[in-house]
Structures are given as C-alpha cells and as structure tokens.
Amino acid sequence: MRARMLLGGAAGITAVLLAGCSASPVDSASPDAQVNRDATIKVGVTNLQSSWDVAKTAGSLEVPIQKMVYDGLTGLDEKNNVIPSLAESWSTPDGGKTYDFALRAGVTFSNGDAFDATSAKATIDHYLTAPGSTVAGQLSNVQEVDIVSPTQLRFVQKQVDVSLPAVLSDRAGIMMDAKVIGAGDFTKPVGTGPFTLESAQPGVSITLSAQPKYWMPDAVRVAGVTITQIQDPVAMANAIRSGSVDMGIVGAAQAVDLKSAADILSTYPIKGRQLSGITWNPDLYKPLADQRVRDALNMAIDREGIVKGVFLGQGEAASQFRLDGLPGFSSTAKPISYDPEKAKKLLAEAGYADGLSFTFVAPVKFAKEAEAIQANWATIGVKIQVVNPPGSGPAEALWYKPSAAAGLWSFDGKNDLSNAYQQMLLPTAAYNPGKVVDPKVTDLIQQSAGTADPAARAKVFDQLAEITSTSTQANTPVAWVYQVVAYSKSLVGVKPWASGFPILTGVGVAASK
Amino acid sequence: MTPTTDLSVSPALREPKKQPTPAKRRIPVAGLLRSLGSRLLRSLLLFGAVTLTVFGLSALIPGDPAVSLAGEGATPESIAAIREQLGLSKPWFEQYFSWMNGVVHGDLGTSFFYHTPVSGLLMGRLPVTLSLALFAIIAAVLFGILAGMLAATRRGRLADKITTVLSTVGIATPNFWVGMILLILFSLNWRVFPAVGYTPITTNAVAWFMHLVLPGVALAAAAGAELQRQTRSSVSEILSQDYIRTARAQGLTRRRVLWQRALKNGAPPLATVVGLQAAVLLGGSVVVEKVFSIPGLGTLAIDSVTLKDLPVLQGVVLLNACFVIIINFATDIIYTVLNPKVRV
Numbered sequence: 010m011r012a013r014m015l016l017g018g019a020a021g022i023t024a025v026l027l028a029g030c031s032a033s034p035v036d037s038a039s040p041d042a043q044v045n046r047d048a049t050i051k052v053g054v055t056n057l058q059s060s061w062d063v064a065k066t067a068g069s070l071e072v073p074i075q076k077m078v079y080d081g082l083t084g085l086d087e088k089n090n091v092i093p094s095l096a097e098s099w100s101t102p103d104g105g106k107t108y109d110f111a112l113r114a115g116v117t118f119s120n121g122d123a124f125d126a127t128s129a130k131a132t133i134d135h136y137l138t139a140p141g142s143t144v145a146g147q148l149s150n151v152q153e154v155d156i157v158s159p160t161q162l163r164f165v166q167k168q169v170d171v172s173l174p175a176v177l178s179d180r181a182g183i184m185m186d187a188k189v190i191g192a193g194d195f196t197k198p199v200g201t202g203p204f205t206l207e208s209a210q211p212g213v214s215i216t217l218s219a220q221p222k223y224w225m226p227d228a229v230r231v232a233g234v235t236i237t238q239i240q241d242p243v244a245m246a247n248a249i250r251s252g253s254v255d256m257g258i259v260g261a262a263q264a265v266d267l268k269s270a271a272d273i274l275s276t277y278p279i280k281g282r283q284l285s286g287i288t289w290n291p292d293l294y295k296p297l298a299d300q301r302v303r304d305a306l307n308m309a310i311d312r313e314g315i316v317k318g319v320f321l322g323q324g325e326a327a328s329q330f331r332l333d334g335l336p337g338f339s340s341t342a343k344p345i346s347y348d349p350e351k352a353k354k355l356l357a358e359a360g361y362a363d364g365l366s367f368t369f370v371a372p373v374k375f376a377k378e379a380e381a382i383q384a385n386w387a388t389i390g391v392k393i394q395v396v397n398p399p400g401s402g403p404a405e406a407l408w409y410k411p412s413a414a415a416g417l418w419s420f421d422g423k424n425d426l427s428n429a430y431q432q433m434l435l436p437t438a439a440y441n442p443g444k445v446v447d448p449k450v451t452d453l454i455q456q457s458a459g460t461a462d463p464a465a466r467a468k469v470f471d472q473l474a475e476i477t478s479t480s481t482q483a484n485t486p487v488a489w490v491y492q493v494v495a496y497s498k499s500l501v502g503v504k505p506w507a508s509g510f511p512i513l514t515g516v517g518v519a520a521s522k
Numbered sequence: 523m524t525p526t527t528d529l530s531v532s533p534a535l536r537e538p539k540k541q542p543t544p545a546k547r548r549i550p551v552a553g554l555l556r557s558l559g560s561r562l563l564r565s566l567l568l569f570g571a572v573t574l575t576v577f578g579l580s581a582l583i584p585g586d587p588a589v590s591l592a593g594e595g596a597t598p599e600s601i602a603a604i605r606e607q608l609g610l611s612k613p614w615f616e617q618y619f620s621w622m623n624g625v626v627h628g629d630l631g632t633s634f635f636y637h638t639p640v641s642g643l644l645m646g647r648l649p650v651t652l653s654l655a656l657f658a659i660i661a662a663v664l665f666g667i668l669a670g671m672l673a674a675t676r677r678g679r680l681a682d683k684i685t686t687v688l689s690t691v692g693i694a695t696p697n698f699w700v701g702m703i704l705l706i707l708f709s710l711n712w713r714v715f716p717a718v719g720y721t722p723i724t725t726n727a728v729a730w731f732m733h734l735v736l737p738g739v740a741l742a743a744a745a746g747a748e749l750q751r752q753t754r755s756s757v758s759e760i761l762s763q764d765y766i767r768t769a770r771a772q773g774l775t776r777r778r779v780l781w782q783r784a785l786k787n788g789a790p791p792l793a794t795v796v797g798l799q800a801a802v803l804l805g806g807s808v809v810v811e812k813v814f815s816i817p818g819l820g821t822l823a824i825d826s827v828t829l830k831d832l833p834v835l836q837g838v839v840l841l842n843a844c845f846v847i848i849i850n851f852a853t854d855i856i857y858t859v860l861n862p863k864v865r866v
Contacts, residue, residue, distance in 0.1 A: 060637045066593070067591060067593040141600070244717075248815065251709050251713065251717035254718075399828055400585060400828045405586060
C-alpha cells in the first residue's frame with residue numbers, strides 16, 4: 010500500500026484513470042465477444058497526468074495513464090498480487106537485499122528501439138538523480154542498479170526489503186526510452202505500452218492510438234482511447250449518463266444518482282483503493298502522547314455511522330490498513346469497538362475528564378467525515394476545530410510542516426502492506442510526525458520487510474493487525490471509501506480490479522455500437 | 523454713378539448660404555485624442571497595479587507549491603530541492619521583478635505542474651473562453667435589445683410583463699443553476715445538446731456550436747436580462763421626448779422612429795452596459811465552465827489555485843485583467859464617439 014495525500018482535491022473525489030496494467034491477462038469473460046476494433050473508447054478522468062516525464066509526476070494517481078503509454082517492470086493483478094510485466098521474473102539471492110530481474114526479450118519501444126537492461130538502468134538512474142524527482146522517494150532504499158546482461162538487471166538495496174517488486178509496480182517501475190531521457194524532451198513520450206500518444210492538451214484531454222506492435226497484441230481491442238479531464242463529480246456523472254464518455258469514476262452521491270440509468274450503464278464499486286484515517290501528532294498536542302487518550306478518541310468514532318451517513322453506504326468501517334479479501338488482511342484481528350462511555354472513562358483515567366481541545370485538519374473531500382468525527386468526539390467532551398485547506402494543505406499541516414494536532418488523510422490501498430506499515434508506523438516514517446513508537450510494532454514491521462515467504466509474512470501481518478486495530482498507533486484507519494466505476498453497456502470485457510484501477514486491457518466496444 | 527441694386531444687397535444675401543455642418547458631425551480630434559491618451563495612460567498604470575496585485579494575491583494562497591509537486595513520499599530534502607528549482611526560496615520582490623521582466627518580454631513563465639510554458643497553456647484555453655464569451659455576448663445583446671425594445675414599445679401590456687418577468691428571473695437566478703436546468707432538459711433528457719466538453723471550430727464547426735449553446739445561454743441569461751432592463755428603461759424615456767413626437771408628426775414611420783431615433787439616442791448607456799457585461803462574461807465563466815466541464819481559462823484558473831500552480835494563476839488573472847482593461851478602453855472610445863457631451 011502506498012500512502013499518499015491526494016493532490017488535486019478540488020472536487021474531493023480522487024481522479025482515477027483507466028489504463029493497461031501491462032501483464033494482465035486478456036479478459037476471459039468474453040473472449041468471443043464481437044468487438045469493433047476500429048472503435049475509440051472515451052474515458053472521463055478527474056485529473057490528467059502532469060508530465061510524461063514520470064520523474065516529475067505528482068503521485069500514483071497518474072500511474073494508470075502513464076501505463077497506457079509505458080509499461081512497468083512489474084504490475085498488479087485484479088487481486089493486488091504483484092505480477093510480471095517487462096520483467097518476466099525476479100529473484101533475490103540474499104533474502105531481500107539484492108534483486109535480479111529477468112527482462113522480457115524482444116520488446117521494443119514505440120520508436121523501434123529495443124527495450125533492454127540499458128534502458129531500464131537509464132530510467133531508474135533518471136528517477137534517482139533527476140533534479141526534483143518525485144519518484145526518488147519510492148526508490149530511497151535502492152543503493153545502485155547494475156546491468157548484468159542485456160536482459161538482466163540487478164537492484165542492490167541499502168537494507169533488506171522484500172517490497173521492491175511491489176514498489177516497482179508503481180511509478181518507480183515505469184520504463185522509458187533511454188534516448189528520450191537523454192534528450193530531455195518528454196512531450197512525445199516513447200514507451201513499450203499498448204498505446205502511443207497522438208495529441209495532448211495539458212489538463213484537457215489526450216488522444217491515444219493503439220500500438221500495432223505491442224508485445225501483448227491481444228490485450229488491445231480498440232483503435233484508440235480519448236481521455237478527457239472532467240473534475241466536477243456532477244459533470245462526470247452527466248458525461249457518463251449522456252454518453253459523452255464511455256467510462257468514468259464517480260463518488261457515492263453520483264453513484265446513487267446513476268442507478269436510475271441502469272438500463273444503459275453498468276457499475277461496480279472500487280473498494281480497496283481509498284482509505285481514510287487519522288494521523289496523531291503528540292509533538293503538537295501533548296495529551297495525544299498518552300495511549301489511553303488516543304484509544305479513547307479512536308473508540309469514540311462511530312465508523313458504521315460515518316459509512317452510512319457520510320458515504321451513503323458506499324464504504325465500510327476500517328480498522329486495518331488492508332481491505333477484507335486482499336492479501337495481508339487479518340481475519341483474526343478484532344476491530345476497536347465504538348464505545349463512547351468507555352472512551353469517557355479512559356479520558357478521565359488519563360486525567361482529561363474535562364475534555365480536550367485541538368485543531369483537526371481534513372481534505373475538502375473528507376469535510377463531512379471530519380464533521381461527523383467532530384460530533385462523535387463532542388459526546389465525550391472533546392472539542393476540535395476542523396480546518397479544510399485545499400489541495401495539499403492537509404498533507405502540509407499533518408506531515409511536512411506540522412501545524413495540526415491530528416487530521417484525516419487519504420491512502421491508496423495498493424502495493425505492498427509492509428511498505429505501508431513502514432511509511433505509517435515506524436518512528437522514522439514520513440507520516441509519523443509525532444514519532445509515536447511501539448517497539449513491538451516496529452519489530453514486526455522490520456520482520457515483514459525481511460520476510461519473502463508469503464506464509465511467514467501473513468503471520469506477521471496477522472500480529473501487526475491484531476495490535477494496531479485495537480491499540481492506537483501513529484495512524485489509525487477509519488473507513489474504506491468506495492468509488493464507483495460506471496461504464497456504458499456497449500463496452501465489453503470490463504472487470505473489477507481490487508486495487509481500484511479499472512483496466513482497459515482486453516476492453517473493447519461491442520460491434521453493434 | 524448709378525447705384526445698382528446689386529450694391530444694396532449684402533454679399534451674404536446675394537450668394538447662396540452655405541449650410542453649416544451639423545454639430546453632431548464635428549468631432550474635435552485633438553480633444554478626443556487628449557481624452558483617449560489620458561485613458562490609455564490610466565490603463566497602463568492600472569495594468570502595473572494589477573500585476574503587483576496578482577503577484578501579491580498569488581503569494582497569499584495558503585500552502586507550499588513545492589509540497590504539492592513533491593507528491594507522495596516526499597522528504598524535506600526533496601521539497602527543498604523543488605522549491606529551490608522553482609525559485610520559490612528567493613525574496614518575493616526578486617520573484618516579482620523576475621516575473622515582470624518575463625511578462626514584459628512576453629514570457630509568462632513555466633507551469634509548475636504541467637512543466638510547459640504558461641503562454642502555451644493560455645493560448646490553448648483562450649479560444650474556448652473567447653468562443654463561450656462571444657456566444658454569450660451575442661445571445662445577451664440579441665435578447666436584451668429585442669426584448670427591451672419590445673417592452674418599451676408595449677409598456678404595461680402582456681409582452682412587457684412577460685419580458686420583465688423573464689429578465690427578473692434571469693438576474694435573480696445563478697448562471698450555474700440555469701446551466702444545470704438546461705443540461706438536465708436538453709442534454710440528459712432530450713439529448714439535443716452535448717452534456718460536457720468543447721470541440722474546436724477548426725475540428726467541427728457544428729459540434730463547436732452545439733457545445734456552446736447550453737453554456738452560452740446559461741452565461742448569457744443574467745447579462746441579457748440586465749441589458750433588457752436597461753434598453754427598456756432607456757428607450758421608454760426617449761420615446762416620451764418631444765422630438766420623438768415631432769418626428770412622428772413629421773410622418774416618420776414607427777419603425778424609423780424606433781430604430782433610428784429612439785435606439786440610436788439610447789445607445790450610449792447600452793454600450794456601457796454591454797461593455798461591463800462583456801468583461802463580466804469573460805471573467806465570470808468559471809462556474810459555467812465547471813458545470814459543463816469546458817476547458818477554458820476559468821477551469822484553468824481553478825485548477826491552478828488547487829494545484830498552487832502560481833505562474834499559471836498569475837497568467838490567467840493577468841490575461842483577464844488585460845481583457846477588462848481593453849474592454850473598458852474600447853467602451854470609453856465607443857461612448858465618446860456616441861455621446862458628444864463627453865468630448866467637451
């Protein structure tokens with residue numbers, strides 16, 4: 010799971026794009042469906058990518074569009090498992106410090122250049138050294154990248170971390186052409202992906218055409234894709250309903266509205282993509298250093314009520330950093346119970362019977378959730394002043410220039426769970442500004458980073474979930490917030506993806522359209 | 523010496539009298555130029571003040587652009603590096619003069635977020651907003667003047683009451699609400715017009731027009747209503763003047779009296795209203811652009827605020843300010859030409 014604060018928060022609902030996760034199998038649900046291969050799919054998104062230079066992109070939100078033109082070294086399947094892509098396989102000879110990736114042979118970029126270890130190394134070096142690279146953070150544990158052979162690339166890490174293949178399924182693994190990197194002109198991106206760029210207007214739309222020589226030819230079933238930026242959630246719903254776009258992602262309120270168009274639209278919820286939670290910062294408000302205070306505040310949150318009242322049922326209460334059904338979720342860990350009376354007692358025990366008062370920051374899109382929490386806490390005598398700065402304001406106030414004692418964040422629920430725990434709960438973590446420490450949790454996280462065996466990892470994750478779901482740490486999950494993919498019934502081959510990104514691989518337009 | 527009859531007649535009477543040029547046809551060029559020169563100077567000073575204000579207000583937007591750009595997993599070092607790269611760590615006056623130097627040389631800087639020249643971004647969005655504003659201005663003028671004339675010539679009658687009610691509704695209703703209603707009716711229910719987006723006229727003229735109808739009407743509603751009221755009031759007043767009665771008594775047709783006398787003499791205040799509304803429509807299309815997801819300057823402005831893309835925000839506001847200054851200047855000229863009193 011990769012932590013992130015959503016950046017383009019004007020509309021509140023996360024931008025989601027539709028892209029080809031390169032190594033995903035072609036849709037098997039409708040392999041014989043008659044599709045119009047000359048058709049173009051029109052997709053609505055809330056935010057287009059900021060740059061075709063991946064080193065300058067603002068976050069993982071941009072991955073799906075980038076992966077329509079580029080491929081990654083690794084990818085994710087529907088259930089969030091890391092799968093091969095441009096890297097056919099990988100191994101670690103020393104238990105997670107060094108990784109050898111076997112690159113797919115015979116793959117070419119859209120300009121005809123061969124994809125090989127030289128391109129791969131040039132790309133990773135670019136991410137690590139480009140001035141102001143926004144991807145360098147994802148690769149902060151990478152010490153060096155070496156070319157073993159044209160089809161073998163070696164990553165040497167500073168310390169053991171088995172999450173590297175998962176990290177490379179995100180921006181850090183997207184492969185670009187060495188020539189383009191050398192020239193520094195990214196206006197005409199060159200990748201090995203299923204589409205090539207025809208035209209683009211920043212912040213407006215991009216037009217892509219199918220890459221005829223794509224290394225997985227059956228994955229592309231359309232002539233092209235037009236992606237249009239539609240930021241307003243109501244406008245997005247209108248665009249989908251009126252047929253201006255074939256596919257888009259909407260929030261809870263619009264999803265309810267679109268039910269009346271069920272004759273022409275299909276929908277499915279994205280469940281595990283957006284987690285809202287709370288960061289606590291005892292450095293700015295001393296009472297939060299007391300475990301009892303954090304636990305009291307945690308158990309005074311009516312999560313079920315928030316899901317029902319704020320998210321109109323389009324979500325579920327969260328006590329773990331993993332959604333039920335995805336790898337890493339613990340079925341044995343019990344969630345913290347909603348108990349305002351016990352919360353009051355805990356506060357009194359901690360010496361705060363008269364209540365507390367502090368500043369609470371929240372993204373605009375979670376303003377109502379923050380108000381619900383404010384009401385919950387008022388019942389135990391805790392007063393909070395809710396602030397909703399736009400854009401990256403909450404991230405600044407919580408993590409980068411801390412000014413709020415606590416606040417809501419939004420996390421992306423994909424990639425590696427150990428990586429998520431590292432970023433959220435370790436004392437040195439970027440998202441733990443108050444340095445809240447639990448030695449046992451720290452130890453378990455380090456174990457999870459050094460354990461490649463799935464069974465052993467699952468056991469560690471179980472233990473971590475059991476502790477963190479009832480003992481309030483630096484960050485506390487509150488609710489999984491669903492988004493809904495709505496698409497025209499003329500599209501065939503669409504299938505839900507657990508990580509949230511609807512994938513266009515194998516999607517086509519019915520010939521009768 | 524025989525006196526001649528010729529000598530008893532003054533030359534003025536003997537020669538045919540030259541008709542003096544009517545006062546309204548004489549335009550004192552020197553005075554006009556002086557007046558325009560003064561206004562031009564004021565416009566330039568205003569432009570300078572606007573640049574300073576734009577820059578100052580941009581700096582007041584809470585938040586650090588470098589944090590936005592650094593993205594997830596950012597470290598203090600990476601944020602500091604980006605801030606340095608963008609020149610955000612320099613003193614504000616240094617940033618201002620650097621920016622102004624660029625502006626004077628036609629360089630509005632590079633977008634923090636899109637990493638492309640701001641001028642390119644603005645030029646990409648300008649035709650969209652201009653198309654929308656032009657459509658709205660034409661629609662507003664057509665509705666406003668026709669409905670206003672109709673109401674003025676039929677005061678107290680049904681036509682007057684209907685157009686007055688319409689204009690009241692137009693003024694009182696927010697343009698985004700009008701847009702939503704139009705969208706639900708004509709796009710979602712009847713599917714006559716597209717719900718969102720924009721097509722360049724160079725790509726498809728019909729699609730361009732179809733995309734502009736709903737947002738254009740929504741945007742024009744208030745301006746048209748305002749213009750209708752002004753026209754009604756202005757023309758009504760003129761129609762009650764003595765010279766109008768005289769013109770009618772001289773046998774001029776009703777149409778000529780209405781269009782050539784009443785409307786012509788009522789034009790100066792209408793020109794002012796059109797000028798003001800044009801400025802409002804150019805800068806005020808933000809919400810309508812959002813409702814219809816039109817990629818114009820308004821949308822770009824909102825995005826740049828959210829993303830803290832200061833060069834783009836400064837560029838958009840500066841461009842809008844230039845438009846307002848130009849429109850005001852043009853309105854002044856038109857008013858000066860139409861109304862001789864102000865030239866004195």
